Amino acid sequence: MAVIAGGQSLIPLLNLRIAQPDLLVDVGGLEELKETGETAEGLRIGALTTHSDIEDGKLPDLFGGLMQHVASGISYRAIRNYGTIGGSVALADPAADWPVCLIALGANVRIATRNGTRSEPVSDFVRGQYTTSLEKDEIILGFDLKRPQAPLRWGSSKVARKSGAFASSIAIVVEPGNGGPAAVALAAAGPRACLLPAVAKQVSSGASSDDMLRAAIAQDLAALVPEADSYSRRLHASTLLRAVRDMRSR
Amino acid sequence: MTSVAVTVNGARLVTDIEPRESLADFLRERCRLTATHLGCEQGACGACTVLVDGRVTRSCLRLAIMCDGKSVQTLEGFADDRIMEVVRRHFHACHALQCGFCTPGMLVTARDILLRLPSPEAQAVRHELSGQICRCTGYANIITAIVAAGQELRRGNGG
Numbered sequence: 001m002a003v004i005a006g007g008q009s010l011i012p013l014l015n016l017r018i019a020q021p022d023l024l025v026d027v028g029g030l031e032e033l034k035e036t037g038e039t040a041e042g043l044r045i046g047a048l049t050t051h052s053d054i055e056d057g058k059l060p061d062l063f064g065g066l067m068q069h070v071a072s073g074i075s076y077r078a079i080r081n082y083g084t085i086g087g088s089v090a091l092a093d094p095a096a097d098w099p100v101c102l103i104a105l106g107a108n109v110r111i112a113t114r115n116g117t118r119s120e121p122v123s124d125f126v127r128g129q130y131t132t133s134l135e136k137d138e139i140i141l142g143f144d145l146k147r148p149q150a151p152l153r154w155g156s157s158k159v160a161r162k163s164g165a166f167a168s169s170i171a172i173v174v175e176p177g178n179g180g181p182a183a184v185a186l187a188a189a190g191p192r193a194c195l196l197p198a199v200a201k202q203v204s205s206g207a208s209s210d211d212m213l214r215a216a217i218a219q220d221l222a223a224l225v226p227e228a229d230s231y232s233r234r235l236h237a238s239t240l241l242r243a244v245r246d247m248r249s250r
Numbered sequence: 251m252t253s254v255a256v257t258v259n260g261a262r263l264v265t266d267i268e269p270r271e272s273l274a275d276f277l278r279e280r281c282r283l284t285a286t287h288l289g290c291e292q293g294a295c296g297a298c299t300v301l302v303d304g305r306v307t308r309s310c311l312r313l314a315i316m317c318d319g320k321s322v323q324t325l326e327g328f329a330d331d332r333i334m335e336v337v338r339r340h341f342h343a344c345h346a347l348q349c350g351f352c353t354p355g356m357l358v359t360a361r362d363i364l365l366r367l368p369s370p371e372a373q374a375v376r377h378e379l380s381g382q383i384c385r386c387t388g389y390a391n392i393i394t395a396i397v398a399a400g401q402e403l404r405r406g407n408g409g
Binding site for chain 2: 026
C-alpha cells in the first residue's frame, strides 16, 4: 500500500515501475491534512499544502520569507502546483528542500496514528535515506513551527547541476534577531538532512571569520559524513559559507 | 474500471477509466486530444503540460482518476484564448519551433509565465522555462517570442 498526495515524486516512480504498490490511497481529499494557519505558539502547516501555495505567500510568514524562498526553488512551477510539503518530508529524499528547512526551523511533525496523534521533531522523524519513523498505519497531518522570539535572520545556498533537479548541496542558516542561538542545517551530504552544531556555534558568536567557519565546517563534516570525498567536502563548505554570507548580507 | 466526471476544454465528460490511467493517456487515447505530447513520462521534459483547474501540471504525473470533478484544459482548449493568441503569433513570427514536439508544453507554460509575471525579462523567462525541454535546442527563439508576447500584452493592457 502506498499513500499518494501530490504524487510528484511517487508517480514518476510508478511510471518507471520502480514502485509497484498493490494499492494506492489518495489522501488529497482529507480536510484534516489541510489545517493551516497561525496558532498560539506559531504556525501550523497542513501536510497537503503545496509548494506553490507557500511560494505565492498563502501562509502567514513568520520566518522573514525563508519558506517562500525555499518553495520557489523546488523543481518547476508545474511540479510545485501539486507537490506537497507533507509528501516531501514523508519521502525523505536526502537532497529534498523541506526536511532541511524544517530541521533548521526546529519544526515538529504531527502524525495521525491508529489511536490518536503523535508529534516529534522533524530531525528525529527523518531517520535516513527515504526512511522515516512513520509506521504503516500512520500518516503525516502537518507541521508545527514555533514563532521566533525576534524577527528571524536567515541565509541559504543551494547547488544543483540543473535547475529544478534535486540538489547536490543545500545549506540553510537561521538566527533569531535578538542574538539567540543560530541553527545551521545541511542536505544532500549524508543519508539525511542534519544540523551542524560546531558551525552554528561559530555563527552565533557573531563575528567569526571565514577561517574559523571553515574549521567548524570541517569538524562537523568529519563527524557527520566521514566518507565524503574531497569534492563533496569543498562543495558543502561552499554552500555553508555562502549561506552564512547570504544571512549577513540581508 | 471506475467512473469519473471530468470537464475537458469546457465539455463535461463522464466515462469509465482504469484507476492506473495517467491524465496524459486519458487525454490522448480516450479524448483523442493529441496536442498533449508525451516525451519522458517522468515529469522532466514538460511536453505534456496542461492546466488542471487553471494550474499548470504535467499530465504524465497526474492520474486521470485524481481529476474527478476537475476541469482540464489542453492546448486544443485555447483556440479562443486572448493571451494564447498573442503567444502563438509571436512563436510563429520568431520561429520559436523547429520539430514542434515540445511546442504544446511550451505554449501552455508560456501563457502561465505571462499570467504570473507580466512582461518578464529574458532572464526570468529562461528560469521559468527551465522545466521545458526542447531537443532541437531552439530556446533562444522561444525566449524571444515569450518576451515579445509579454511586451505586446503589457502595451495592450495600457501599461
